[in-house]
Amino acid sequence: MAFALTECRIFTGECILDDHAVIIKDGRINKLLPSSDLDSSDFNNSPGTDSSLRVYRLNGELLAPGYIDTQVNGGADVLFNDAPSVDSIRAIGAAHRRFGTTAFLPTLISDSREKMEAALAAANQAMTEQVPGCLGVHLEGPFLNLQRKGVHPEAMIRRPEADAQQLLTSLKRGKTLVTLAPEQIPDGFIHNLVESGVIVAAGHTAATYDQVRHALSEGLTGFTHLFNAMPPLNSREPGAVGAALEDNKSWCGLIVDNHHVHPATLKIAINAKPRGGMMLVTDAVQTVGSENNDFELLGQKIVRQDGRVSTAEGTLAGSDLDMASAVRNCVQILDLTLEESLRMASLYPARFLGLASDYGRIGQGFKASMVLLDKDLRVRETWIDGVSSKEVT
Structure with a gap:
């Protein structure tokens, strides 16, 4: 299953990108792109992918590595x-x-x-x-x-x-x-x-x-x-x-x-x-x-x-x-x-821990383990391997 998180700021592990989106598939990050490019993304046209991509809007909050x-x-x-x-x-x-x-x-x-x-x-x-x-x-x-x-x-x-x-x-x-x-x-x-x-x-x-x-x-x-x-x-x-x-x-x-x-x-x-x-x-x-x-x-x-x-x-x-x-x-x-x-x-x-190829960044291929923070740096939501905390509470 694939979904997208959009209309958010994203800390990649190196820098903060404004108004960006991330596409997640099978528990990993598939793509990072500007929110404005989400509709025209070639993700839905890739072979073997479901053309219906669920999109969740994050109201400009900060998405960071978990x-x-x-x-x-x-x-x-x-x-x-x-x-x-x-x-x-x-x-x-x-x-x-x-x-x-x-x-x-x-x-x-x-x-x-x-x-x-x-x-x-x-x-x-x-x-x-x-x-x-x-x-x-x-x-x-x-x-x-x-x-x-x-x-x-x-x-x-x-x-x-x-x-x-x-x-x-x-x-x-x-x-x-x-x-x-x-x-x-x-x-x-x-x-x-x-x-x-x-x-x-x-x-x-x-x-x-x-x-x-x-x-x-x-x-x-x-x-x-x-x-x-x-x-x-x-x-x-x-x-x-x-x-x-x-x-x-x-x-x-x-x-x-x-x-x-x-x-x-x-x-x-x-x-x-x-x-x-x-x-x-x-x-x-x-x-x-x-x-x-x-x-x-x-x-x-x-x-x-x-x-x-x-x-x-x-x-x-x-x-x-x-x-x-x-x-x-x-x-x-x-x-x-x-x-x-x-x-x-x-x-x-x-x-x-020797796990930097999987964790610590938001980028293509990394595990979709992330945290969503409000302006006061308080936790709004988390994802572990692409599964939201809202799905398990």
Whole structure:
């Protein structure tokens, strides 16, 4: 089935085109053209196409590539750690889709071996069943540094078991992202994971600059929620932050919620890194899409107050952030251009995951996973593989 979205502005991933239209067929973008050319398009005259093309008018609003979130712990009162199942992945994806996320990695923080196996099995099943937006799984831990554990349960943090690599490379479909502390794993561990197709990021780490540089040489390409759960940049010990900002080929996840990192620090980091190296993540827990303000996170009482989620002692416990808010914060708080803010939510995470041939742009051949935004950058509608959110609610 084919249809057209017209009378809208379109952010292609590079620039904004006024009064344009996009033709979608079989879940992918077939053509991008001026709205005035839609009636005279040769699409309807192509061999094998249905001459009746449904046209939807978008009243001049902004159509952009759908947001991609590589770190989603939960949503709508569901925490992936509590129930690592395909139903949880589906519920979390639906909760975040309301805020423009059309692709995501359900994220399991440090937990037991059994929970890790269940999370991998759930992700594999979700990919098999084509759960909307699911791209694989993110295992954040458990091979982390206790000194930088944050809200991760201390009892679950450990060194890699003898068969850890076999477990971490067991996902048959989709992408596997692993966050680990480079100083807590044996030499060659990262190299072997990367050779098997796993994406590796540093996080919850107290690694020295030299240790991180060595991890980068083994194939590490990401930094999980930069600045958080890692030592600050120091004049004589750059640490993980310094290594991340110096490296031109890696990507850094940023939580832009006005709680995790000061806006001035974010601006400095964004200016220090080559364009394309910073991407937005939410690190969202189950409060997104929920009215509840009190909940448990792996046995710890957590409270949401004024957009901040934390333990009774004040330790941040993930975030209450959604991707639409993160984009708005980039524009309104960090003074970034709209175009760059949108790239940080779509194109750059697509590149990080090695999926830039399918996601992050609106152009011929790309997946029709898109978000429609009003003038205040609030989400009006989303499409995942050409299916509108209005068709599934």
